[in-house]
Amino acid sequence: MGTTVIRGGLVITAADETNADILIEGGRVTALAAHDSDVARAWAESADRVLDASGRYVIPGGVDAHTHMEMPFGGTFAVDTFETGTRAAAWGGTTTIVDFAVQTVGESLRAGLDAWHAKADGNCAVDYAFHMILSDVNEDTLKEMDGLVDEGVTSFKLFMAYPGVFYSDDGKILRAMQRAAGNGGLVMMHAENGIAIDVLVEQALAAGRTDPRYHGEVRHALLEAEATHRAIQLARVAGAPLYVVHVSATEAVAELAQARDLGLPVFGETCPQYLFLSTDNLAEPDFEGAKYVCSTPLRPKEHQAHLWRALRTNDLQVVSTDHCPFCFKGQKEMGLGDFSKIPNGLPGVENRMDLLHQAVVDGRISRRRWIEIACATPARMFGLYPRKGTIAPGADADIVIYDPDATQVMSAETHHMNVDYSAYEGRTVTGRVQTVLSRGEVVIDDRTYTGRAGHGRFVARETCRYLG
Ligand SMILES: [Zn+2]
Secondary structure: OOEEEEEEEEOOOOOOOEEEEEEEEEOEEEEEEEOOOOOHHHHHHHHEEEEEEOOOEEEEOOOEEEOOOEEEEEEEEEOOOHHHHHHHHHHHHHHHHHEEEOOOOOHHHHHHHHHHHHHHHOOOEEEEEEEEOOOOOOOOHHHHHHEEEOOOEEEEEEEEEOOOOEEOOOOHHHHHOOOOOOHHHEEEEOOOOOOHHHHHHHHHHOOOOOOOOHHHHHHHHHHHHHHHHHHHHHHHHHHOEEOOOOOOOOHHHHHHHHHHOOOOOOEEEEEEHHHHHHHHHHHOOOOHHHHOOOOOOOOHHHHHHHHHHHHHOOOOOOOOOOEEOOOOOOOOHHHHOOOHHOOEEEEEOOOHHHHHHHHHHHHOOHHHHHHHHHHHHHHHHOOOOOOOOOOOOOOEEEEEEEEEEEEOOOOOOOOOOOOOOOOOOOOOEEEEEEEEEEOOEEOOOOOEOOOOOOOOOEOOOOOOOOOO
């Protein structure tokens, strides 16, 4: 691999916007220099490859800290493999994913992690890392957590929802948090009161309320808020930081904001589906609402303004996708006549950077905040920074040349995710990925895929770098 220069673009990071040319050597950013300076001109003359970014943004590759490739759920599997899912990520300007390895109850963390390594190894188009889903907290698995932190799997997801599958009771959660407080791991929480939700599911089905929209009603916003509150108090007692995944309800945001006002190390992510979709989608006729079934559920439109505000005020720090695609035909349809059997999850890994850029166009967030919530903070939060999430000397050359003026229509006809529908079908957005580099290698070249399965490598992560 020789040297590459990206010239003429506006380089945007979480910290700055600069008219700079970028020198890339050995897969890393070596230096930035003022555009049209003698230094930059000399680089371009001697470079093996010059990429023209005039009139474009040059941004760090996206870091999607929440994906589920080939995830088993409700008797089926999420349809994107690591190969198709990371290729779609690249198309969407995301160059690192952090996926969730799953521990099955009764098995070791090791067995779960090995299984996920086997799925991903040699198949990824961009770099990847793992969180560990902890479904069975016991003496053995608590000890195993320390070893995982040492090998770069430094975050552990627990569930207050899904009794009988992933669910942990408060005692188990407290134990895992105590362990994380000691070994530097970050506990990630699916905060919904699953015990109460299951009662409401049973009652709804008994009353004949079986359509997808009831999925949203039984997973009440207050049960998200209650679980968020409880998770925060447990983390406080354990002396551990906490990261709440897929925050969707105003009331849950309020719990996070209150904790952060007390100075607690409590963080939250939301996802594009909660910012751009609502219960109106869940209520679409002819079972189409099933396309939008995920947990936490989509909320009434009024919640969106609170999520945007929290993203601006930093009460929410990260936007990830929770990419977990199931086809409408044959998979979502498993829940015809019983919403509780609809596999939970939405496709989105390809859409996140564009949807958030649309928020820049709409004036909801600044360009730098776009990069912060989609690249820099997820990298810091999960121990990938400054290798990932920024454009700076020494960083991996994971870089996107982004056309801020192009318009595109999102559609299953044109997307690259391995799923038969788009959650944003027909939506026009301004802005589009043009060229993508992963560790200096061009994987999308002016809207042509030039990457390959196996280019993406496993990245061992440090512990959380967002604290303090
Ligand atoms: Zn998830």
